[in-house]
Amino acid sequence: MPDPRLSLRGVTKSFGEVQVLRGIDMDIAAGEMVCLIGASGSGKSTLLRCMNGLEPVDDGAVLLDGVDIAEPGFDLGPIRQRIGIVFQSFNLFPHMTAYENVALAPRRVLGEDARARIEALFARFGLADHMAKYPDQLSGGQQQRVAVIRALAMRPQTMLLDEITSALDPELVGEVLDVLRQLRDDGMTMVLATHEMAFAREVADRVVFMDQGVVAEEGVPERIFSSPEQARTRQFLASVLR
């Protein structure tokens, strides 16, 4: 692999007595799409939150383009512009319109009135008519697409997606996954925690199965889904694919 965009080295993280990550090593190449799968509580979300410093790691290194951003005291402000994150619960700002949600960070952080660029993003993801609406006037799928646009407006090099379809009604999942397909076609580097196995199989370059805070098995989707080596991977897949 050429120099990876993002590398994790021996990352550990505990919440109180509970050790959530027990030494994670991982490399993510530029333009790669990695899907994290595993049961709830296996550490997928925490791992994503450690990748952009939202959760400080206890030990180990998180290297972004070779720079250790997990160094205690490291200024994460500039890093966070380069890594976008989208959450399961959307977390749009309820007192702002969809457009204002997206425009706030470019205006305050980049000092840029990105109106044309933002309008183009709304149009691209089928939300041109919804820019002036407030989050509670939008469906879950629309809100989540706005959240993706909000992250993209900062022109990130990497996107972290934390189970972004898990809070959606089943009929709304497709429109959000379509957005991810488009991002993949753009060559965006993405790490996606997901329960959508069919989607992971379709689009991922690599699937990482996490179990109890460690990477239990990883590989190309074809191999992970059709001939998993580990018993616990087989067990997990059997329970979710049924």
Place this chain on the structure above:
Amino acid sequence: MTRRAAYEARQKRRANMIAGVSTAVVLALVVLLVPLAPGWEAVRSSFFNGEVFVRVFPDLLRAFVLDVAIFAWSVPLIFALGLAIALARGNTNPALFPLRIFGAVYVDLFRGIPVVLLVYLVGFGIPGLGLPRPWNSPYIWGTVALVLTYSAYVAEVLRSGIESIHASQRNAAICLGLSERDTMRYVILPQAIRRVVPANMNMLVALQKDVALLSFIGPVEILRQAGIFKSLLANFTPYVAAAVIFLCITVPATRYADYLMNRDRDARS
């Protein structure tokens, strides 16, 4: 009409009738029994004297304008200071720790002293330092006393509002690269302030009433004007008239605050 609607209409008619009858009975008892009290004639002529009421009402209304003015210039000061104290208490910067302590002491101190006591202490104490005009004005120091007390309450209300905003909102803002300061200003505060509007409305109603406490240190506002009329006319009706004027303002304001509070609760349920 469906069977159900007919039944509910019948039930409602019945409830209204019972409420009407019971209210009429209570009113009749009050009207019939109170005048039987031995002192009723004396009370009526000294508290409910129509002639006195009509005579003092316009002057009291004019004096009430001063209450409203004191209220009006106190409010922006209270909210500015209350917000500053709330933010001071919420900051986590170790260099600003003294500010945090100051905020905590401020709130404890000024919430813990009765307003009327603070009006006396500040209103008489500070001009007592021998300040030249206009710095010895009771308007200034009376206002200061109100601002000190009410900003302490408003600070606590705002702080509870800030703490009620879910951490995921802050996380979302921080992850977009916004600074702590911008996160507070654009994301947290606008939501927090909206959420505590009803509580602050109640605060404003209380403030409007407490403005009358300044009468103790000099300004001829409505309560003092009523006192002057009482001495002049040897009659308590001016106090009743003053109460009526206060109610004209505070009842609609309280109802409006209740309305906001209910709307807020409905929106969240």
